Amino acid sequence: MSGLVIRNAELLDCTGADPRPGTDVAVNGSLISGIGSGVGGSSDREIDATGLTLMPGLTDAHVHMGLVSSAGDIGDLPWIDYVFTVRRVIENTLLEGFTTVRDAGGLDPHWARLVARGDINGPRILPSGSVLSQTGGHGDLRHAHHHAHPQGSIPGLSATPEVVDGPDQVRQAAREQLRKGATQVKVFGSGGVLSPTDPFDSLQFSYEELRAAVEAAADWHTYVLAHCHTADATRRALSAGIRSIEHASILDEDAARRIVESDAYAVVTLAVKYDLLADPERAGLTPSQVSKLQAVESEVGESIRLMGETGVRIGSGSDIVGPAQDRRGREFANKARFMSPEEVIASASTVNAELFYMSDQIGTVEEGKQADLILVEGRPLEEVEVLADPDRIVAVIKGGRIYKDTQGREVNR
Numbered sequence: 001m002s003g004l005v006i007r008n009a010e011l012l013d014c015t016g017a018d019p020r021p022g023t024d025v026a027v028n029g030s031l032i033s034g035i036g037s038g039v040g041g042s043s044d045r046e047i048d049a050t051g052l053t054l055m056p057g058l059t060d061a062h063v064h065m066g067l068v069s070s071a072g073d074i075g076d077l078p079w080i081d082y083v084f085t086v087r088r089v090i091e092n093t094l095l096e097g098f099t100t101v102r103d104a105g106g107l108d109p110h111w112a113r114l115v116a117r118g119d120i121n122g123p124r125i126l127p128s129g130s131v132l133s134q135t136g137g138h139g140d141l142r143h144a145h146h147h148a149h150p151q152g153s154i155p156g157l158s159a160t161p162e163v164v165d166g167p168d169q170v171r172q173a174a175r176e177q178l179r180k181g182a183t184q185v186k187v188f189g190s191g192g193v194l195s196p197t198d199p200f201d202s203l204q205f206s207y208e209e210l211r212a213a214v215e216a217a218a219d220w221h222t223y224v225l226a227h228c229h230t231a232d233a234t235r236r237a238l239s240a241g242i243r244s245i246e247h248a249s250i251l252d253e254d255a256a257r258r259i260v261e262s263d264a265y266a267v268v269t270l271a272v273k274y275d276l277l278a279d280p281e282r283a284g285l286t287p288s289q290v291s292k293l294q295a296v297e298s299e300v301g302e303s304i305r306l307m308g309e310t311g312v313r314i315g316s317g318s319d320i321v322g323p324a325q326d327r328r329g330r331e332f333a334n335k336a337r338f339m340s341p342e343e344v345i346a347s348a349s350t351v352n353a354e355l356f357y358m359s360d361q362i363g364t365v366e367e368g369k370q371a372d373l374i375l376v377e378g379r380p381l382e383e384v385e386v387l388a389d390p391d392r393i394v395a396v397i398k399g400g401r402i403y404k405d406t407q408g409r410e411v412n413r
Contacts, residue, residue, distance in 0.1 A: 003026060003027055003028045003029075003033065003040060003043050003044065003045070004026070004027040004040075004043060004044075004045045004046070004047070004371075004397075004400065004402075005024055005025070005026045005027070005039065005040035005043040005045070005046045005047070006024065006025045006026075006027070006046070006047045006049050006054055006373070006375070007024050007046055007047065007048055007049060007050075008022055008023075008024065008048065008049055008050045009022075009023055009024070009025065009049035009050075009052055009053065009054035009375065010022075010023070010049075010052070010053045010054065010379070011023035011025065011035070011053075011054050011055075011365060012053050012054065012055040012345075012365075012380065012381065013035075013055070013056070013364055013365040013366065014055060014056050014345065014346065014349040014350055014363065014364045014365065015350075015364050015365075015366065019053070019379070019381065022037065023035065023036065023037070023054070024036060024037060024038060024039050024040060025039070025054060025365065025373070026039040026040030026043070027371040027373075027397070027400045028400075029400055030370060030371055030399040030400040030401075031368060031369065031370060031371055031400065032365065032366065032367050032368065032369050032370075032371050032373075033367065034367060035365065035366070035367055045410060045411070046410070046411045047375070047395065047402075047405070047409045047410050047411070048409050048411065049375055049395075049409065051377075052375040052376060052377060052394065052395075052409075053375070053376040053377075053378065053379055053380060054365065054373060054374075054375055054376075055345075055349075055365065055373070055374060055376060055380065056099075056349050056362065056363055056364055056365055056372060056373065056374075057097060057098065057099025057100065057123075057362070057372035057373060057374050057396070057397070057398060058096075058097045058098045058099065058329065058348050058349070058374065058387065059098065059099070059100045059101065059102075059316070059348050059349065059352040059353065059356075059362065059363070060093075060098050060100075060101045060102070060316065060317055060318055060328060060331070060348070060352075061101075061102045061104075061244070061267045061315045061316060061317040061352045061355060061356070062102065062104045062246055062267050062269050062317020062318060062319045063093070063101045063102065063103050063104065063317070063318060063319075063320070063325075063328075064103065064104060064105060064106045064107070064319065064320070064321045065086060065089045065090055065093065065101070065103055065106070065107050065111070065125075065325065066086055066103070066105075066106035066107030066108065066111070066158055066159060067105075067106040067321040067322070068082060068085040068086055068089060068321075068322065068323045068325070069321075069322070069323070079154065079157065082157065082158065083157065085323050086107070086111065086157075087120060089323075089325045090111065090115065090120055090121075090122035090123070090125075091120065091121050091122055092325070092326060093122060093123050093325070093328060094121055094122050094123045094396060094398065094403055094404075095390065095393075095396060095403065095404050096326070096327070096328055096329060096390045096393060097329065097374040097376075097387070097390075097393040097396055098123045098328060099123050099124060099362070099372035099374075099396070099398045100123055100124040100126070100352075100353075100356070100358070100362055100372065101123045101124070101125055101126070102125075102126040102128070102183075102184070102225075102317075102352075102356060103125055103126065103127045103128055104128055104131070104186055104225065104227075104246065104317070104319070105128050105129070105130065105131035105139075105159065105161070105186050106131075106158065106159055106160070107125070107127055107129075107158070107159060108127070108129065108153065108154070108155065108156055108157050108158055108159045108180070109127040109129055109159075109180050109181030109182055109183075110155075110156040110157075110181070111125060111127070112125035112126070112127045112181065112183075113181065121403055123398065124372075124398070124399075126183040126184065126356060127159075127181060127182055127183060128159075128177070128182050128183075128184055128185065128186040128225070129159045129177035129180050129181070129182035129185075129186075130153055130159040130160060130161055130162045130173075130177055131161045131162070131186045131187065131188060131227070132161070132162050132164055132170060132173050132174065132177075132185070132186065132187045132188070132205075132213060133161045133162065133163050133164070133187075133188045133204070134163070134164070134165055134188070134204050134205050134209070135163055135165050136197055136198055137163070137188050137191075137195070137198055137202075137204040137205070138188040138190070138191060138192035138195040138198055138204065138227060139161030139162075139163065139188050139195070140161070140163050140195065140197065140198070141160075141161070141195065141196065142196070142197070143196045143197065144196070144197055159180075161188075162176075162177075165209075166209065167208045167209050167211070167212035168212070170187075170205070170209045170210075170212040170213050170216075171212040171213070171215070171216050174212070174213045174216035174217060174224075175216050178216070178217070178220045178222070183222060184217065184222045184223050184224065184225060184244075185213055185216065185217045185222070185223075185224045185225075186224070186225045186226070186227070186246075187205060187210060187213050187224060187225075187226050187227070187242075188204050188205070188226070188227045189203070189204055189205060189210065189226040189227055189228040189233045189234075189236065189237045189242070190202065190203065190204055190227060190228045190229045190230050190232075190233035191204065191229070192227065192229070192292075193276075193289055193292040193293050193296065194289060200229065200230075200292045200295065201229075201230050201232075203232055203233055203236060204233070207236060207239060207240050210224075210226070210236065210237060210240035210241075210242065211240045211241065213240075214240055214241040214242065218241075223242075223243035223244065224241070224242050224243060224244070225242070225243065225244035225245075225246055225267070226242045226244070226245060226246060227246045227247060228242075228245050228246060228247060228248065229247050229248075229249040229250055229296065230249075230250050230251075231250065231251045231252045231254070231255035232255075234248060234251060234255045234258070234259065235254075235255055235258060238258050238259065238262040238264055242264065243264050243265065243355075244264065244265050244266075244267060244315070244355060245259060245264060245265065245266045245267065246267050246269065246317070247267070247268070247269055247296075247319075248266040248267070248268060248303055248307065248312075249296045249299060249300045249303055250295070250296065250299040250300070250303060251303040251306055251307065252306070253306050253310065256303075256306040256307045256309075256310040256312055257310050259307070259310075259312045260310055260311050260312055265312075265313045265314075265315050265351070265354075265355045266307055266312050266313070266314055266315065267314075267315040267316065267317045267355070268300075268304060268307075268314050268315070268316065268317070268335065268347070269317045269318060269319035269331070270300065270331060270334035270335060271318040271319065271320055271328070271330050271331040271334055272318065272319040272320050272321065273293060273296055273297055273300070273319075274297075274334055275320065276293055277290075277293050277294070277297060280293070283322075301337070301338050304338040304339065305338065308338075308339070308343075313351050313354070313355075314339070314343070314347050314351060315347055315351045315352045315355050316331060316332070316335065316344070316347035316348040316351070316352060317331070318330075318331040326390070327388060327389075327390060329387040329388040329389070329390070329393075330388040331348075331388075332344050332345075332348065332384050332385070332387045332388055333384065333385045333387075333388045335347065336384050336385065341380065341381050341382070341383075341384040342381065344384050345380055345381070345384065345387075349363045349364065350363045350364060370398075370399055371397055371398075371399060371400040372397065372398050372399065373395075373396075373397040374393055374395065374396050374397070375393075375394050375395035375409070376392060376393060376394070377391075377392040377394050378392055391406075394406050394407050394409070395407075395409060
């Protein structure tokens with residue numbers, strides 16, 4: 001007797017097949033070893049999944065687990081508080097059902113190593129390290145009257161933006177992030193909401209600068225993701241070879257079509273927008289920041305519609321910042337305003353897995369893939385909002401190891 005078997009689940013395997021009731025899934029080590037009725041034989045450990053949906057572990061392509069101060073005081077946190085808060089965010093993200101995440105800046109890659117070697121319980125982390133910004137760009141956190149940059153990165157802990165100009169500086173900074181352990185490189189290609197000086201619709205980094213980042217990443221057999229809210233920024237990023245367009249908030253049909261023609265992806269991030277607009281004063285937002293957010297909120301639905309019509313592969317990211325970063329799954333409820341439940345779930349499973357170059361490992365429940373699995377109280381295809389409630393994610397398994405079992409479903413034999 002060996003391994004783990006999950007018995008009598010309603011299987012939502014995310015391959016496009018209909019849910020399969022009464023299904024057993026066997027796990028051997030870190031991998032799925034069998035799917036069907038009665039697989040696994042007599043096992044040492046079993047989970048009774050009667051009445052629950054079994055599906056792949058969730059993924060998030062745009063997290064900022066190292067940005068744990070509020071929007072109004074980024075970086076203003078004692079370092080001991082920072083360490084404990086980041087650890088809690090990482091651990092809670094896994095317990096909410098997210099088994100793989102791509103950090104889009106702010107988290108030193110060493111945190112990913114801590115998780116990988118088992119020192120911290122958390123999702124598999126794909127770190128970007130420090131985001132590259134031009135002078136005066138979205139990552140230049142100086143106010144207009146400041147000359148010196150805020151405190152920089154703390155090696156092994158935090159990864160603040162790198163302000164660089166010109167292709168040579170961009171190339172060197174990209175290589176430096178890869179040296180530190182980044183699995184991909186991120187750049188700021190347009191203005192943003194929280195940055196103090198840049199116009200929201202500004203274009204950031206020239207074609208030559210963006211191309212330098214892409215070439216440095218390609219030399220390491222990886223890719224670049226670019227913060228791009230607008231259509232013009234998206235077009236420039238795609239022309240330079242950017243693979244992942246982050247936010248894609250205000251697009252036109254031409255920009256959407258170019259994403260498809262470039263074999264690229266768009267990662268839509270809604271949770272942070274609605275969170276900040278719900279209570280901008282508590283978030284510490286300035287009137288200018290609120291105005292930027294309102295502009296995004298008014299246009300993003302149309303952008304999602306255009307991307308759906310043109311066939312853009314839409315990945316899922318939450319973009320949540322701050323000390324709580326809980327209920328990350330509310331991103332799915334927000335996406336459900338504009339996308340079908342099937343599309344929402346695909347964005348956080350198969351599409352993200354393809355974007356990460358990990359579709360042979362994660363994203364579906366299939367034999368030979370990583371045993372990254374969650375048990376959900378409810379049917380996500382009928383009510384995708386259940387994924388927004390951590391209490392309804394009753395079990396979490398990553399790499400064959402059980403990290404959460406709130407209903408005591410596991411039976412040791």
